[in-house]
Amino acid sequence: MQEHNFDEILDFLCSGIMIKSERQSVRDELYDHLMCRYETNLAVGMGEKTAAESAISDLGDKNTLRFKLSQVHSYYPKLSMKKAMNLLIFGYIFMHFHFSFFTGMKEITSFIGTVCTIIALYCLGKANKKIKASFYIKSVASVFSCIVYAIEPIYSLPFMFTAVCGIISSVLTLFYFVFAILGLKELVEPYNSVYTKKIPFGLSIFFNLIIGIFNTIILILLLLDGETSTDIQSTLLFIVTIFMFIVDLVVLIRSSKLLWQSDHEYKIEDSSKKKVVAAIVAIAVAVVPTVAVDISLANQKAVTSVYSIEDYDMSQDEYERICNKILAYGIPEKVVDSMPKSEIANYTDCFEITEYSQREQSFMTYKNYYYMPELFSDGTHVAYSSVLFEIKEPEGRSHYRILSWIDYSAGKRKYDDSFYFIFNDNAFTPLNYSGEYNDNFLLIMSEEDGRLIRNEPLDVYTDKTALTDNITGVRFESKENLLIVHAVDFNLGKTSYLGNDSDNYIEFIHRNSVVSFPFRSSADVKKYNINGELGYASKQIYGMVHVPMPYEKDEYKDVTILEVTE
Amino acid sequence: MKISKELAKGSTALLVLSVISKKDMYGYQIIKTIEMASEDVFSLNEGTLYPILHSLEAEKCLESYWCEAEGRKRKYYKLTTKGLKELAGREQEWNTFSTAVTKVLGGVKLAGT
Structure with missing residues (x-):
């Protein structure tokens, strides 16, 4: 049987499949397919070159096939709008409630909340550019948070470095949610007229800005000198934060309902996947060893x-x-x-x-x-x-x-x-x-x-x-x-x-x-x-x-x- | 006569499940079988077939195994129990759809008359 080398086209078609074993499997299957076509073409009297070209052209649009294969064999999050919104709400609650009644769970719930939020924002980012921006901001903010919360307590980084990371994290955290809210507002706007309950987007943005700016100012002042806060400020901050939390939840839940009712859907595009994986991996790389060290330390018994x-x-x-x-x-x-x-x-x-x-x-x-x-x-x-x-x-x-x-x-x-x-x-x-x-x-x-x-x-x-x-x-x-x-x-x-x-x-x-x-x-x-x-x-x-x-x-x-x- | 892509789009998975239910097949064979059975009305290209096959496999409607054929590896697909149920459901759905379309096209009764 006359063999033909289809390496170039096969390499291209399979290049979007990340898992090596799956890539090889699809490659073998498509090679067999191309060879079948090729042999058939030879049998009807085509020359070798023409037979090979015809077999390749019968594949149809190569970019489309490559994209579809990468989608089918993708392990990236592909959530429906409904699931993505649920995940966003779930993540938001987990990030803000530390479930302190489960002793030692604070970091874990916070981490789960962050990961859920990032995945949800990634998926929703397909439907709206502002939410996509929110996803990028949140990912970067999480990396800086990891430095402050997960790495610093164990490895004692220089104060100035930690402080700057904390301020960057605080500023980015302020912007990520504001962008997410603005994006959601755009998403639900076409359907807003059919929904009787008002969604307090403006109030949510206002509270988030107030809290974010206040936190950032405190952090900067703390960096300059360590005596900037009082009981009153802390209490006020706490009360405003509670208000903000309630308003944010109302916005998320009502927007979610509206999007379900409107049956809004978004297309999954083949973009930015590597970036979201990189963000999640970065968080995992930062947190997993930290938790591992923590657990190993915890298991030590005193003499x-x-x-x-x-x-x-x-x-x-x-x-x-x-x-x-x-x-x-x-x-x-x-x-x-x-x-x-x-x-x-x-x-x-x-x-x-x-x-x-x-x-x-x-x-x-x-x-x-x-x-x-x-x-x-x-x-x-x-x-x-x-x-x-x-x-x-x-x-x-x-x-x-x-x-x-x-x-x-x-x-x-x-x-x-x-x-x-x-x-x-x-x-x-x-x-x-x-x-x-x-x-x-x-x-x-x-x-x-x-x-x-x-x-x-x-x-x-x-x-x-x-x-x-x-x-x-x-x-x-x-x-x-x-x-x-x-x-x-x-x-x-x-x-x-x-x-x-x-x-x-x-x-x-x-x-x-x-x-x-x-x-x-x-x-x-x-x-x-x-x-x-x-x-x-x-x-x-x-x-x-x-x-x-x-x-x-x-x-x-x-x-x-x-x-x-x- | 070729069928428009839009019309064929929803029924491709049904056709694939249907031909595999009769016999374990590999990709090229599936395309040829559908072409022959439909007398060249349906002509699947690879860009459509393989993603569908892989999706159905991921959904556990199909299983695959490798065989040696003509000096190279060949991937065969077979229907699973879940795939059988899926096929039955899609067939029923299709019958309901086509009957309704036929009725409407036949103009059995005009509304309000």
Whole structure:
């Protein structure tokens, strides 16, 4: 049998099929077909060249065949208008509701919402150019969001880089939805007269612009200096965001209904497919390894050991004397009981409680207490709080020891994960300005089978500078009940220091979500929001230990422990 | 007499399913069979046939298998149970359609008379 080479035409016809095995299969089939035609043509007396040309021309329009084959063998989203609109609504809800009652699901629901929205916009973009623009904008914005939310928390990118990415993401997010709304408006306009319910396109655009611009301004101001938001601003932002959400949903649902009723359909064109795949792949590439790392970290278990406080030679009388003095300040017994004797010894000469009350005002004054919305958030919630305080150094006092503790519980619906415990060093860098020594104490305790168990941290992060060698972060296995006690020394300079640019808080990061406990104590048991339900922080107390310079650990002269209540 | 593309468009899948229901066939054979059976009224080109075959296969109405023939690989299609149901449905649809068209063309009864 005479063979003929149809490689050129076959390569062209199959070039739109992305999957290699399918491409080869279609190629083999079409080759057989062309050969059948070719052989038939030869049989009726055509020359070889003419027979081959005739076989090829019988294929019809080659571009059309190539396009149709690429469509049939395409794995790109091809949704009907109805499904695309449903997907858009679904994605919008998922992106805005973080389903915090499912612990640890925030990132996952947000990710699902983003992917659904991108696919829906891609499909709807076939029907309208503005929606197509919205698709491109959203895709790019998602890549920047990934940098801020998924990559940065793990790999700690430079602040300026993250901030700029956050601002770009915020600006693009503002435009993507406005473009989508404008596109939808154009789509439903021909049918609007038959629909009795008004679709509030204008109001939706207005709210989105307001929120978007406000968020962007806040982010830019935060970039310039970190003190731009107040309680009122956050509350206002939250209320406007809720309004915006309701209006947006009304627009989407009513537009969707109208398009169903009008039986509007759009043609699927063979364009931009690679771009949408690239966008989705980019998101997946950014998120999948992050989630994988997160899960692998979450599965690590802490090394535990039965715990004893007997690590220091101290008489029972002396031990009880110091403990009673600390307990008098309201520090819970279980905290004192859990502290090893070597740590208790640091408080040997602490002031009696009567001295504490005299010193409180002169030593430290709270100036303000304010909230800042989470940097680069969607503007709907407050992520951490901070306290502004002024420290006036009493004469002759320059060295202090802070003691803090947190009752922590992972809650019943515990996500198998680890937490980051960060004692932010920013607060201590200026305070350590004249310091030469920094000592840390950390205890992570759990009660298991009626015994006190010490949990070793999974990881410890330290900040080594010329002046400090401080524990800045500790990753530990989350459990239902943990008691975390932390103490750190710091030094004050010889002049008064106004801590107005310090971020003084203890920060928990659970699955990349920042949750902070303000750097002050509270007599009330408070439940702090860690993804909805995880965290309980009861009481934080810090004690100040003073020794005259030059600092030597064994030369504590007097000690005071302060409890500051709200 | 050739049939216009628009008219033939809706019935191509029916014709393809119908000829395959009688015997497993490959693409070129399907085209030739339809041409012969319709006495050259229907002349499918490859640009129409193969996308339809592949779509029907993706919808599980058809299955395919490869055989060696004349020294090269050849892909045969066979009807599945789902394809059989699909064929029955389309046949019924076509009968209803053609009967209605015939009635209208025959002008059985003029409205309002």
